[in-house]
Amino acid sequence: MSWRPRLVALDIDGTLTPVGSNDISPAVKAAITRATEHGALIVLCTGRxxxxxxxxxxxxxxxxxxxxxxxxxxDPALAEVTKRVTFDPGPTIKTLRALLPGSVFAVEQTGVGSLHLGEFLPGDLWGVTTPVTFDEMSVPTPRLVMRWLDHTPAELSFAVRELELPGIEWSVDHTEAWLTAVPLDVTKGSALEEISASHGIRAEDALAIGDGxxxxxxxxxxxxGVAMGQAPANVHAAAxxxxxxxxxxxxxxVLNRYFP
Structure with missing residues (x-):
């Protein structure tokens, strides 16, 4: 095979692991290890x-x-955060609370856990979770998540179909009634563009696998770009x-085709 990716970008939930799990199968671990043995850079790209x-x-x-x-x-080798972009989640929380009664929110405290407004389901949030008021939630954060309790992903997608949330990037999960918001112009793609360029790697030499x-x-x-089989139609269409x-x-x- 003439083409072999120099960089492999991998989503986690629904790609490397079942959603919400940390369990990676031996076959997936072996394939990723072989890719590094062939010289590829492995970049985990996740909403987590x-x-x-x-x-x-x-x-x-x-x-x-x-x-x-x-x-x-x-950067695992340096064991440090090398970039962190934040936004004010207050206006977004205010808009979503009005539109979606029963929604609960959490803002990321990087490397620690989350501040949360309302009670999430067990296992929803990583790290230390601290209940706060709305005013205490309005602190700069790289990531805001919302769960619409007692609703389906389809109901959430329908409810926000015409919603405008200025100043942020946001996406809705296809497995849970869950919305994630991050700063404007921040995506997995924009991050990979910058990281790959810093390693002298072109987008044409990258393989990406994801499902959301x-x-x-x-x-x-x-x-x-390879979409996982269980991904929704819009993700299949983008791949x-x-x-x-x-x-x-x-x-x-997929990896075994390029890294035997």
């Missing part, structure tokens, strides 16, 4: 906060971690091809 990434990154030979949909960058709406920019950016599902170790099957 840094706290939520740590247990996954510790299992893999990772070059870099793009957390919070691109708002927080973590927050992966669309990453899949479009990469020379080869160059559709691979097997996460339950079939789809990421491993």
């Amino acid at each position: 906060s840094l706290v939520g990434v740590s247990a996954v990154a510790a299992q893999l030979p990772v070059t870099f971690c793009v957390c919070s949909n691109g708002a927080v960058w973590w 709406s927050n992966d669309v920019e990453m899949l479009r950016w990469a020379g080869l 160059d091809e559709v691979g097997p599902t996460v339950l079939e170790d789809g990421a491993a099957q």
